[in-house]
Amino acid sequence: MLQKTDKEVYDLIQKEEERQRDGLEMIPSENYTSAEVRECLGSILTNKYSEGYPKKRYYGGNEFIDEIEILAQNRAKKLFDVPHANVQPYSGSPANFAVYVAVCEPGDSVMGLNLPDGGHLTHGWKASATAKFFDSHPYHVKPDGHVDIDEAWKIAKEYKPKLIWAGATAYMYQYEFEKFAEIADSVGAYFATDIAHVAGLVAAGSHPSPVPYAHIVTTTTHKTLRGPRGGMIMVTEKGLAKDPDLGKKIDAAIFPGIQGGPHNHQTAAIAVALEQAMTPAFKEYGQQIVTNAKALAEALKKEGLTLVGNGTENHLILINLVPLMGPGGGALAEHALGLINITMNKNTIPAEPASPFFPSGLRLGTPTLTTRGMKEDDMGKVAHWIAAALHEIKDYHMPEEKEARPKYVKEFKEKIEGNANLMKLRQEVIAFAHDFPVEPTL
Numbered sequence: 457m458l459q460k461t462d463k464e465v466y467d468l469i470q471k472e473e474e475r476q477r478d479g480l481e482m483i484p485s486e487n488y489t490s491a492e493v494r495e496c497l498g499s500i501l502t503n504k505y506s507e508g509y510p511k512k513r514y515y516g517g518n519e520f521i522d523e524i525e526i527l528a529q530n531r532a533k534k535l536f537d538v539p540h541a542n543v544q545p546y547s548g549s550p551a552n553f554a555v556y557v558a559v560c561e562p563g564d565s566v567m568g569l570n571l572p573d574g575g576h577l578t579h580g581w582k583a584s585a586t587a588k589f590f591d592s593h594p595y596h597v598k599p600d601g602h603v604d605i606d607e608a609w610k611i612a613k614e615y616k617p618k619l620i621w622a623g624a625t626a627y628m629y630q631y632e633f634e635k636f637a638e639i640a641d642s643v644g645a646y647f648a649t650d651i652a653h654v655a656g657l658v659a660a661g662s663h664p665s666p667v668p669y670a671h672i673v674t675t676t677t678h679k680t681l682r683g684p685r686g687g688m689i690m691v692t693e694k695g696l697a698k699d700p701d702l703g704k705k706i707d708a709a710i711f712p713g714i715q716g717g718p719h720n721h722q723t724a725a726i727a728v729a730l731e732q733a734m735t736p737a738f739k740e741y742g743q744q745i746v747t748n749a750k751a752l753a754e755a756l757k758k759e760g761l762t763l764v765g766n767g768t769e770n771h772l773i774l775i776n777l778v779p780l781m782g783p784g785g786g787a788l789a790e791h792a793l794g795l796i797n798i799t800m801n802k803n804t805i806p807a808e809p810a811s812p813f814f815p816s817g818l819r820l821g822t823p824t825l826t827t828r829g830m831k832e833d834d835m836g837k838v839a840h841w842i843a844a845a846l847h848e849i850k851d852y853h854m855p856e857e858k859e860a861r862p863k864y865v866k867e868f869k870e871k872i873e874g875n876a877n878l879m880k881l882r883q884e885v886i887a888f889a890h891d892f893p894v895e896p897t898l
């Protein structure tokens with residue numbers, strides 16, 4: 457249909473499909489959804505308005521939408537073992553913002569992991585609304601990449617935050633839920649964990665659950681959980697014990713607090729993904745993500761690369777490029793890898809020696825490769841291609857003067873365009889990627 461009526465959009469979707477098939481998507485926050493999830497997303501459920509919550513809507517005709525939303529709520533409660541789940545957040549960022557709206561007043565002190573240290577924007581980074589409307593006091597990581605718990609204690613005692621976040625967007629260790637719960641409890645703060653990155657691992661039992669420790673758990677549904685783009689906010693028994701109205705406050709913060717009508721096609725897709733996440737196959741998938749990440753980390757080290765934390769405990773790896781190419785090489789490395797069809801993102805490293813825009817690290821992960829059915833034996837090949845591309849460009853060093861960097865990157869791109877060694881690697885990656893479907897096989 458689209459092919460006939462809007463060829464421009466159709467062709468671009470085809471190109472993106474080809475890109476996803478012919479390469480290795482290694483951005484650790486991405487995944488390949490199942491056909492069933494995509495069927496929901498393309499369904500007529502998108503036609504319907506249903507502001508409010510099941511049985512309490514501001515629009516008529518919601519009898520089936522109610523059932524879908526209740527199904528999604530119940531599946532979330534069962535999968536994560538929580539008494540309350542809100543499945544309406546449009547995505548992870550509004551889910552997190554709603555937590556502030558639910559438990560804080562404007563100007564209250566809050567605490568989260570600093571963004572260049574691996575935290576998310578919505579955990580109080582200065583450019584985010586969460587730091588504009590709340591008084592943010594971020595904690596940091598130590599040079600080995602571990603959260604500095606002593607510093608977190610100090611900040612909590614000094615500023616008495618109303619809300620403390622644990623969770624991250626670039627953290628290769630298991631999250632320290634228990635330690636942060638102690639800090640939050642000691643100052644009477646609400647403790648929210650953001651498990652967006654590891655939700656699928658928690659569901660599969662390959663990462664500890666925050667539920668015994670946190671009052672509130674937020675997540676996206678589109679990363680390791682392998683659902684549609686979306687978000688959820690869950691309230692634990694511990695949260696209800698602290699504040700019996702917490703579930704109601706969260707619901708009111710989402711609607712009418714910060715959102716309007718829920719995206720019902722997305723809610724149905726979340727329900728489907730949650731059911732899939734309860735299967736033995738998904739358990740195997742979640743375990744394999746970590747097994748693959750550990751195998752990949754070892755293989756990258758064997759290829760001579762340096763990793764923050766010297767490895768990984770979850771799905772994510774952070775390469776420190778400084779020993780190979782000096783500070784600020786992330787953008788060059790990301791581009792070179794893109795040329796061989798391996799997609800990952802430049803990222804800051806602990807105590808970043810360059811800048812957030814020209815950082816010194818690369819962030820990568822295994823959720824998508826594992827979805828395609830790749831196993832630990834395949835990780836050696838992947839590590840080899842990554843290392844070979846990085847060695848090809850290791851003599852390029854980002855200038856120290858900030859003003860000179862954009863021009864340097866531009867010239868670098870022109871110089872390595874069509875580089876024969878990189879083009880050879882690219883052919884190898886494409887041939888390898890073709891052996892694996894772009895649908896979940898595990």
Ligand SMILES: Cc1ncc(COP(=O)(O)O)c(C=O)c1O
Nearest residue numbers: 547548549576624625650652676
């Ligand atoms: C830990 C964490 N929380 C929240 C989000 C925000 O999710 P979204 O991009 O869906 O708003 C992200 C996204 O990368 C994330 O990594």
